[in-house]
Amino acid sequence: MNTNRTPNPPRGDGHAHGFLGERAELVSALLALTVYLTGLILELTGNGGPATLPLFVAAYVFGGFFTLREALLTVRRGRFQVDFLMLIAAAGAAAIGKWEEGAVLLVLFSLGHALEGYAMGRARRSIEALGELAPRSALVLRAATPVEVPVEELVVGDTVLVRPHTRVPADGFVASGTGSLDQSAITGESIPVDKQPVADRAAALADPAAVDAGSRVFAGTVNGAGALDVVVTRLARDNTLARVVRMVQEAEERTSPTQRFTDRFQKVFVPGVLALVAVLLGIGALTGEPFADTFYRAMAVLVAASPCALAIATPAAVLSAVGRAARGGVLVKGGAPLEEFGRLRTIAFDKTGTLTEGRPRLTEAEAADGVGPQELLRTALAVQRLSDHPLAQAVVRDAPALLGAAPARSAEPAAVNLRAVIGRGVTAELDGEEVHIGSLAYADSLAGPPVPAALRERTRQLAESGRTTMLVRRGERYLGTLGLMDAPRPDAADTVAELRGLGVTRMVMLSGDDQRVADEVGRAVGMDEVRGGLMPQDKVTEVARLRAAERTAMIGDGVNDAPAMAGATVGVAMGAAGSAVALETADIALMSDDLRRLPFITGLSRRAGRIIRQNLWLSLGIVAVLVPATVMGMGIGPAVLVHEGSTLIVVANALRLLRYPDVREARARR
Template sequence: MSPEAIPTSAPTTRPAPADSAASRRYEIRVGGMTCAACASRVERKLNKLDGVSAVVNYATERARVECPADTDPRLLMNEVERAGYTARRVDDVRTDDGPGDGRVTELRWRLAVAAVLAVPVCDLSLALSLFPELRFPGWQWVCLLLAGPVVTWCAWPFHRAAVNGLRHRTSTMDTLVSAGIVAATLWSLWVMVKGGPVEPGLGRGLAVLGGGDHALYLDVAAGVTTFLLAGRYVEARAKSSAGAAMRALLALAAKDVEVLREDGPVRVPVSELLVGDEFVVRPGEKVATDAVVREGRSALDTSMVTGEAVPREVLPGDAVIGGTVNAGGRLLLRATRVGADTQLARMGRLVERAQEEKAAVQRLADRISAVFVPVVLVLALLTFAGWLLLGGDTATAVTTAVAVLVVACPCALGLATPTAVLVGTGRGAQLGVFIKGPQALESTRRVDTVIFDKTGTLTEGRMHVVDVWASPGTGRDELLGVAAAVEHASEHPIARAVVAAAGSGPVPPVSDFSALPGLGARGTVDGRGVVLGRDRLLADVGFDIAGDLQARRASLEAGGVTVVLVGWDGAARGLIAVADRARPSSAAAVTALRALGLHAVLVTGDNERTAQAVAAEVGIDDVVAGVLPEGKAEVVRRLQGEGHRVAVVGDGVNDAVALAAADLGMAIGHGTDAAIEAADIVLARDDLFVVADAIELSRRTHRTIRWNLAWAFGYNVAALPLAMAGLLGPLIAGAAMALSSVFVVSHSLRLRRFTPTHGEPARPAPAVLSR
């Protein structure tokens, strides 16, 4: 996907400020929103301000605002409050307590009171409707006494939001609900005070017809209020749970740390930690920040950060991630990143940004929601008038209009996409998959080809000694020891591999060391002039290379490994073969991708022989070797020109161009900043199964969004005509409306239980490259 196709900020209804350097971003918690129409109203209000570009997410109850740098944030919050909502600035996602926590408690109390009072009023109405002989004088006043608190105090959130909307000349879902409750209540009061007979009317309100002009609909008003409060309560709890994974991730950070100062160790808050500070992590403690191991060895539990179930062993020189738990020995670490620069904080921002951006289909749903409420109000009036014109009694016309008002539910439309994105990205964070936005979710379902970089992606990115062969008369340990003595003075990756293979024992001193770039190195060890490197170097200095040693070298190089010859006293004494090993998970991960219907391609700047060897080891058939960074992007564009949707997995600066050119860019989390910024998805785990996990999770999330939208649209298309025709009573309409939103949120919450399959059967992958 090109950079132009990937918005770096949330999509908006107007262009973002042109000069990003002169702009600033604010996060605002918006309270009091009850449906997607509310979010649309706040968004419109903010976007009317000069230079302001805002996106409001109903599911997360947050507004992300970009504005000129000199904009007073109080102006933004005042605009939200003038729209009828509360506003609170959030400077850091860690300071935010999640959407709707206080609202859940309020709704719980209102629902409890409503249920206690509505059940007896509905039961009484039903009993008196079925058995007229049970009616007693003043029964209607008992119903009013029971229903009164329900339609006033319990239903107050609906009335308050409706009044706020009228004051600002707008309408929301609460306008419909409040109008329905008020209409049923006022009609009942009119029947009670006008004199004449009074009938229980609808009983439980399950039917529309049969009440007559003397029917009392207090049971309808109380029952609808209870149903809708139950739906709102379940929805609020589910929305709060949807972001639980993200909040758990951000809560991983340690609170304090033991730092080594000149006068000894001292425990300080993590906020006081600086880059370069050395600190101690004991067994069971959290790593305070991103760091590198100075002393000690241990195993780190990274499951909550990267999703890896098996603790990772770390040694001096290894990088560690803040938020992981030390499961083994004592470690002395040096801080490399602190505060907002740590991987945990950066990953948190990625998920936060993904949850706040809107997919194209969600923007369409928001536009529909914005005009839906006025349309429903008009339909309710038309329904009322139509029933009267067709000869129906007033009570039937009122009840039918109430059913139309109550059954309409734009909330489900507004929740369909953001709740799925919220839960899906949170679950991805638990698995080590950080999705930057809904666009990435939409891209993954079309991907059919995955391009892998080699070094650091399919392979571990570190040289290892894979073979040591000594000529007759020379011991293997002697050969390694002499080579390590010379290489100990070098920082070359091959030199580090040789030193590591020799072990941690004492190394003989070396003198007269000199590195020969591109050829090898030489030095004096124990009085012997040692040369090691390519066969050409040894030949140039006149060393004899035996035939069997040459044959062994040629055989190993044919397998794609790098061979270092070692010689002294005028002859080659043996060889050391080094290679960048494939990750243990690479072969199985490629198999898992095939099972998902994806075709794998290896594109690398390394030589053909090495690339083919690695490809054969991991099971990739198509290889393009010896290409520069721009050449990788050309391969991407060629495949796209052939009609393929291409994902690129890489970790280095040389992969950034290809990552940006791809339909879907995936960066290994330990890679360079350039690669991470260019990618659509960041993969935090070291095993490549995470690539299959990311694609499968994205597909599942997108499938959930489609089902949610299908339900939300289908519900309204089917329910409104039925209500207008008199086939849905107000209580059934209220229950259906509440359940529609609950269904959408609950369906999204199923993503919390997502577990990768790694191998479900799929269609055969297309052949995309021929060599």
């Protein structure tokens, strides 16, 4: 992977990027400054004479070397950019004997260019540092013996040993050992995440995507105090960290709407500046002004009108924001989604797995009159242990907590002969009695006593509040009803409130669940609108309807919701670190399964938009002031000083995005 690749440089495609290139350009600029100041001091003290001209010529050489190289590259490609205009101005100053003026132009331009390159390199290195997180070697078991090999030689199925307080060398899952991993570099989670072994190594290796997040590990994360055996599931070139670094680098190539505007503007503006210079020369000739004076003023206008700050205004902000987002566990695929997300006021959420945890929970156990809740739960637990249905698994997982101190498994009653009634319920035998568990419609279809009126009413109330209900009947007695629900994430309501504080005015939940279930979740988390009973194609239609009114983001898992996300202004995927599909399909990917990343990227994108606008107004304002000033007589020296100063201000303003705070992360660390 070429981490020094820098597409779309702001001033000419030949800019010497990389740390060594930045240092060489800075050294050349400092040499130019040194010889220029030496010549200037000699001239001011009256000791110059013939010695000053060679010094100013040397300033031309050192100050113009990198500028000339870039200008030649861009001219060969049929483009005329800022470097070209500066060289014309410097050559013009030399042609009329103004070597000192031309030297100060190239010195200040090269110095500003070098400092700009160094600052932009700092933003790039914050991204490239991600690629250095993964170890270069790994301890892998070969014939039961640990052998250190380069990570590039690891293959799927290898078992690597991860020692305490070292970095994980590959994507995979924990086969043995327990511990806590710092995943902040990948997912942005501020606290370590506990990891435990998978139950079935062969099944996990056959379907790595199905491995629970509590067993999945990523290359570049930091192990805690425990030793882990990790089975590799992805090659080094395909692991999550490599994908993130590659996609963040590619994000530089994806220009934003503002960048496309400035590119089009420059294509018209630069030839326009040359035309203005020609007009000024013509006016001077008509008025009889000395040619040297006319030509000097024209060169000063050429310097003043060069849109250096405008060229760098958007790329600097986008690069800084994308780098900051990546360090915060969010992948932004370029300036376009960054700018669009910063402007939107409407967000559509998928329900299951986005606003909710994506799995049902047992929330109520309502015993019938004369029946204790212990008998209800124990009976349901004994039968549902035999089923692999998600609702049954929820009962098995959550019933012990409602029971309190549950007896040992061997002391619990054991059910046998489970039979499923598709879409309605299950039946089994428990201590010689037949047990039925299922919907109210299933209960009504059974022979024997009807559902008691009080229990029927309570079941109806639970259903209206968004619960999935299951009546439990043992023999001829109804023991009660169970209420299950895909509960909202604990932080969903707070996240929605934070988004409102950031300026999101309309939030809509889209769900395939029954409208009553969707309404209950929507009320709990604070949605403005709730659409239930939707098929995948219906979600696409809803997103299109919302987008017709205003910019709309769609938040989903990046797989099932991919069509709806593709139809939104910006598609955002959650939990993308574990899903290659989500990484590829989303415009913005929240690497962790953490809804709290959403306010972070919303605030960052809005701040980036403000900084881009500030930079544009500043750069255009400087040009608007300098051009008339140089027409009225301002010299080249002051013009280039203001010109380069504005460029550095624009870059420094953009670099503030690298320090954008994550409020929740700071709170968690405290």
